[in-house]
Amino acid sequence: MVSIKEVAKLAGVSIATVSRTINNKDRVNEETRARVRDAIAKTGYSPNTLAQNFRRGRTNFIMVVLPTIGDPFFSGVVKGIQAIAQQKGYSVLFSETQMSSISSDEFANLLVSRQADGMILLATMPPFGMEIISQKSERLLPIVVGCEAVHPQMRHLPSVHIDNVAAAREATAYLIAHGHERIGFIAGEKASLLTKDREAGYRAAMKQAKLTVQEGWVVEGRLTIEGAVKATRGLLNHSTPPTAIFCANDEMAIGALHEIRAAGLKVPDDISVIGFDDIRYSQAVDPPLTTIRQPAEEIGEKTMYRICRAIEDGVMLTAEPELVPHELVVRRSVARRA
Amino acid sequence: MVSIKEVAKLAGVSIATVSRTINNKDRVNEETRARVRDAIAKTGYSPNTLAQNFRRGRTNFIMVVLPTIGDPFFSGVVKGIQAIAQQKGYSVLFSETQMSSISSDEFANLLVSRQADGMILLATMPPFGMEIISQKSERLLPIVVGCEAVHPQMRHLPSVHIDNVAAAREATAYLIAHGHERIGFIAGEKASLLTKDREAGYRAAMKQAKLTVQEGWVVEGRLTIEGAVKATRGLLNHSTPPTAIFCANDEMAIGALHEIRAAGLKVPDDISVIGFDDIRYSQAVDPPLTTIRQPAEEIGEKTMYRICRAIEDGVMLTAEPELVPHELVVRRSVARRA
DNA sequence: ACACGATGTGAAAACGTTTTCCTTGCGGCC
DNA sequence: GGCCGCAAGGAAAACGTTTTCACATCGTGT
Numbered sequence: 068m069v070s071i072k073e074v075a076k077l078a079g080v081s082i083a084t085v086s087r088t089i090n091n092k093d094r095v096n097e098e099t100r101a102r103v104r105d106a107i108a109k110t111g112y113s114p115n116t117l118a119q120n121f122r123r124g125r126t127n128f129i130m131v132v133l134p135t136i137g138d139p140f141f142s143g144v145v146k147g148i149q150a151i152a153q154q155k156g157y158s159v160l161f162s163e164t165q166m167s168s169i170s171s172d173e174f175a176n177l178l179v180s181r182q183a184d185g186m187i188l189l190a191t192m193p194p195f196g197m198e199i200i201s202q203k204s205e206r207l208l209p210i211v212v213g214c215e216a217v218h219p220q221m222r223h224l225p226s227v228h229i230d231n232v233a234a235a236r237e238a239t240a241y242l243i244a245h246g247h248e249r250i251g252f253i254a255g256e257k258a259s260l261l262t263k264d265r266e267a268g269y270r271a272a273m274k275q276a277k278l279t280v281q282e283g284w285v286v287e288g289r290l291t292i293e294g295a296v297k298a299t300r301g302l303l304n305h306s307t308p309p310t311a312i313f314c315a316n317d318e319m320a321i322g323a324l325h326e327i328r329a330a331g332l333k334v335p336d337d338i339s340v341i342g343f344d345d346i347r348y349s350q351a352v353d354p355p356l357t358t359i360r361q362p363a364e365e366i367g368e369k370t371m372y373r374i375c376r377a378i379e380d381g382v383m384l385t386a387e388p389e390l391v392p393h394e395l396v397v398r399r400s401v402a403r404r405a
Numbered sequence: 406m407v408s409i410k411e412v413a414k415l416a417g418v419s420i421a422t423v424s425r426t427i428n429n430k431d432r433v434n435e436e437t438r439a440r441v442r443d444a445i446a447k448t449g450y451s452p453n454t455l456a457q458n459f460r461r462g463r464t465n466f467i468m469v470v471l472p473t474i475g476d477p478f479f480s481g482v483v484k485g486i487q488a489i490a491q492q493k494g495y496s497v498l499f500s501e502t503q504m505s506s507i508s509s510d511e512f513a514n515l516l517v518s519r520q521a522d523g524m525i526l527l528a529t530m531p532p533f534g535m536e537i538i539s540q541k542s543e544r545l546l547p548i549v550v551g552c553e554a555v556h557p558q559m560r561h562l563p564s565v566h567i568d569n570v571a572a573a574r575e576a577t578a579y580l581i582a583h584g585h586e587r588i589g590f591i592a593g594e595k596a597s598l599l600t601k602d603r604e605a606g607y608r609a610a611m612k613q614a615k616l617t618v619q620e621g622w623v624v625e626g627r628l629t630i631e632g633a634v635k636a637t638r639g640l641l642n643h644s645t646p647p648t649a650i651f652c653a654n655d656e657m658a659i660g661a662l663h664e665i666r667a668a669g670l671k672v673p674d675d676i677s678v679i680g681f682d683d684i685r686y687s688q689a690v691d692p693p694l695t696t697i698r699q700p701a702e703e704i705g706e707k708t709m710y711r712i713c714r715a716i717e718d719g720v721m722l723t724a725e726p727e728l729v730p731h732e733l734v735v736r737r738s739v740a741r742r743a
Numbered sequence: 744a745c746a747c748g749a750t751g752t753g754a755a756a757a758c759g760t761t762t763t764c765c766t767t768g769c770g771g772c773c
Numbered sequence: 774g775g776c777c778g779c780a781a782g783g784a785a786a787a788c789g790t791t792t793t794c795a796c797a798t799c800g801t802g803t
Contacts, residue, residue: 070789081753086791093792096751116518118789121459122758126520136471136499137480145474149503158515161474161499165487177496180454182464292689325689351630351663353691408759419783424761431762434781456759460788 069110078106089114129157129374130183132174134191136163139346140316140363144189144213147367155375157184164191178207185209185374190261209377213370214361215261216388223386225377227369229393231261234359235268235313236275237395238341241357242311243276246404247339250278251302251309253288253295253319262290262315265343269313284309288319295322303330310404311339317346320356324400335402345396355398362391407448416444427452467495467712468521470512472529474501477684478654478701482527482551485705493713495522502529516545523547523712528599547715551708552699553599554726561724563715565707567731569599572697573606573651574613575733576679579695580649581614584742585677588616589640589647591626591633591657600628600653603681607651622647626657633660641668648742649677655684658694662738673740683734693736700729 075082080099087093088103095103106112120126129152133141145161152159162177178186185208212226242250252269255262266285273280283305288295295314299322302309314320320342327334334340334354342349345360369389413420418437425431426441433441444450458464467490471479483499490497500515516524523546550564580588590607593600604623611618621643626633633652637660640647652658658680665672672678672692680687683698707727 068789072789082790083753083755083792084751087752090791094750099751113517115459115789116520117455117459117462117464119791120520121453121455121760121788122790122792124455124758126455128520130498133474135480136474136483137477139475139477142473142475145501146503149501159500160468161501162497163483163487163499165484179451182454182458182466292685296689321686321689325691328691347630348659348686351634351659351690353663353666406759410759420760421762421784422782425782428761431782432780437782453759457761459758459790460760460762462788 068115069112070115071112074103074106074110074112077110078103124181125184126182127157128183129159129185129187129371130177131159131161131187131189132164132177132191133161133189134164136161138318139348140318140344140361141189142347143363144367144370147364147369148187148371149367150364151368151371151375155371157375178210181208183208185211185378187370187374188212190214190259209374211370211373211377213366215259216264218260225373225386225389227366227373227389227391229361229366230390231264232268232271234393235265235315235343236272237268237393238313238343238359239269239272240276241395242313242339242341242401243272243278245311245339245401247309247311248278248404249281249284249307249309249311251284251286251305251312252280253298253302253312253314253323254285255288255290255315255319257287259290265315281305281307288314288322290316290318292318292322292325295319296326299323299326300330303327303332309338311341311401314340314342317342317344317349317356317358320358320400321348321352324352324354324356335400336405339401339404341401350398354400357398357401358396360394360396362393365391406453407450408453409450412441412444412448412450415448416441462519463522464520465495466521467497467523467525467709468515469497469499469525469527470502470515470529471499471527472502474499476656477686478656478682478699479527480685481701482705482708485702485707486525486709487705488702489706489709489713493709495713516548519546521546523549523716525708525712526550528552528597547712549708549711549715551704553597554602556598563711563724564726565704565711565729566599566726567699567704568728569602570606570609572731573603573653573681574610575606575731576651576681576697577607577610578614579733580651580677580679580739581610581616583649583677583739585647585649586614586616586742587619587622587645587647587649589622589624589643589650590618591624591636591640591650591652591661593626593628593653593657595625597628603653619643619645626652626660628654628656630656630660630663633657634664637661637664638668641665641670647676649679649739652678652680655680655682655687655694655696658696658738659686659690662690662692662694673738674743677739677742679739688736692738695736695739696734698732698734700731703729 071082071085075085085103087095088100149159210224212224214228217224217226254266286298286301288298312323314323320340323340327338332338342356342358345358349356349358409420409423413423423441425433426438487497548562550562552566555562555564592604624636624639626636650661652661658678661678665676670676680694680696683696687694687696
């Protein structure tokens with residue numbers, strides 16, 4: 068591989084001058100600059116990025132950690148992230164935890180090893196290397212949490228997300244306002260803060276309306292279609308089955324829709340369903356799904372902005388959570404109770 | 406940051422010995438080894454990865470480039486990749502091209518800069534830095550193409566994929582076997598080889614059955630739900646509308662289903678629909694989608710295996726495409742023509 | 744005429760590893 | 774007892790940049 072040395076020799080200058088020419092930072096005579104550029108072209112030189120990273124102590128990478136690559140909800144968030152990243156000159160890389168099956172070690176490695184200049188955690192907090200983050204929070208790279216509240220043990224991390232409990236309360240209240248009193252909840256992962264918040268919102272709304280949550284009305288759906296199918300089956304077989312189901316995300320709502328249909332029932336005539344996230348499939352299923360929309364792109368942009376500021380200022384600014392607005396989008400999967 | 410030097414001092418050895426201890430490669434007396442380990446623990450030392458990368462000239466990263474993060478089809482492929490990667494000690498990073506809006510520059514940068522030891526291109530070939538790859542194919546890092554055939558201009562790249570044209574032919578033939586003669590095709594991106602192959606398969610099947618493809622029966626859907634909705638509307642308004650629609654992927658098939666329903670028609674009674682990929686939503690929509698399944702996980706595993714071999718042997722082995730089997734999965738979106 | 748700041752450049756240090764090349768000590772073999 | 778070989782580990786080179794420091798030249802204000 069051709070290195071800076073050979074460029075310098077060919078151009079008849081020192082390597083320092085070549086470096087300066089490349090990085091535009093320092094003043095170099097326009098004439099020498101031209102000579103260097105010629106030499107670069109002739110030799111086909113391109114700087115060794117590994118050496119640059121090493122020397123500079125930074126990589127210009129932002130690492131985004133998310134539960135799984137194939138999740139349509141993150142499309143929007145990622146789009147927002149990319150937009151700002153491009154504008155600021157960062158490259159974005161993704162790392163998937165495979166639903167938290169990632170070893171805490173690998174995560175720690177990423178964190179400490181500085182192969183990225185900053186890190187965005189999207190709905191992937193649970194136990195997830197908390198020890199590491201909370202322990203030596205000093206020499207670590209900037210972290211921002213997106214899409215969910217941060218775990219109480221590491222309140223020092225900034226975050227950007229909607230008010231999940233308020234949104235879930237709203238969704239539940241919407242069902243209640245339609246006359247439903249027996250409302251089931253298909254929860255997500257036990258470990259996930261995000262889905263715990265949504266469950267809390269559901270329970271709060273029920274309580275506020277003086278409705279009881281019967282044993283067996285809250286059931287785990289593991290955030291997957293298959294999980295939701297099983298969960299729905301359970302709900303339908305309940306001794307006093309719900310007349311409406313609130314799913315902690317749209318993926319599961321789609322599973323619920325499917326299973327209800329398979330049971331020979333109609334949504335929303337026999338049973339109402341409401342989801343969460345407003346993924347792109349939700350408008351296309353039958354019936355189109357009433358759900359809570361998160362401003363995904365905005366979340367992405369804001370997390371990225373905060374990372375950038377943290378990197379540039381070299382210091383973690385305020386760790387306060389930044390709330391963004393959610394929105395109930397009404398489609399056709401909820402009806403007044405018969 | 407604590408460096409190897411301080412560990413060496415504390416342990417009373419040279420930095421060489423510390424390095425040897427860490428990397429296990431060379432012989433170190435068990436006793437000194439213990440001392441060094443103690444010192445490492447005491448100082449909380451962890452090696453500077455940037456320096457290691459620089460020195461070793463490798464990063465242990467595999468970069469996976471895909472069109473978009475939120476695409477459920479890639480879940481499976483990625484799962485396969487991750488499995489092998491973990492087993493071989495690589496970390497996997499993802500980079501999304503945002504549907505080929507990525508600058509060729511950025512791609513070239515990744516390619517040349519060796520920030521990864523190998524690269525997997527998933528359905529993202531089109532123009533996409535072909536110049537670079539074909540030009541100086543020497544000093545580049547190993548590349549394997551997954552999910553689609555390689556562009557004729559760079560036949561030297563290995564690839565792993567199904568026979569897209571055969572599969573599409575099969576899907577079309579399945580419709581024909583059900584009595585359909587007016588069959589529409591919703592194509593993907595113009596630029597994408599993958600969808601061009603599928604279109605070729607469709608046309609081949611029509612030709613073989615001596616059916617003509619009328620003007621306006623092949624329409625672009627841009628691989629998105631919205632694109633497919635528009636495309637379907639066009640098809641339905643055609644002077645001689647198709648009785649069956651073949652969509653180049655399931656995402657679009659879901660869009661088609663939706664638009665057909667919106668037009669007051671029934672699938673499959675009035676119109677049959679067949680998709681491609683078998684994403685997880687396809688079984689949950691109404692009606693469940695008949696489609697072509699790709700062995701996604703297997704594709705992932707095989708691409709990763711080839712990358713590993715290429716890296717380890719330091720040489721690109723055979724560039725022959727490796728074909729994996731596809732499978733028609735029959736559900737309920739296709740019926741005999743009325 | 745002289746000091747001084749601005750400008751352009753080179754020599755060399757520095758970054759933290761890994762690796763090469765030596766040196767040392769020691770046990771076994773002739 | 775001298776020689777050889779081997780295990781263990783140290784000193785220093787090497788990797789390719791960026792950056793610091795110093796120096797030379799030149800124009801300018803006194």
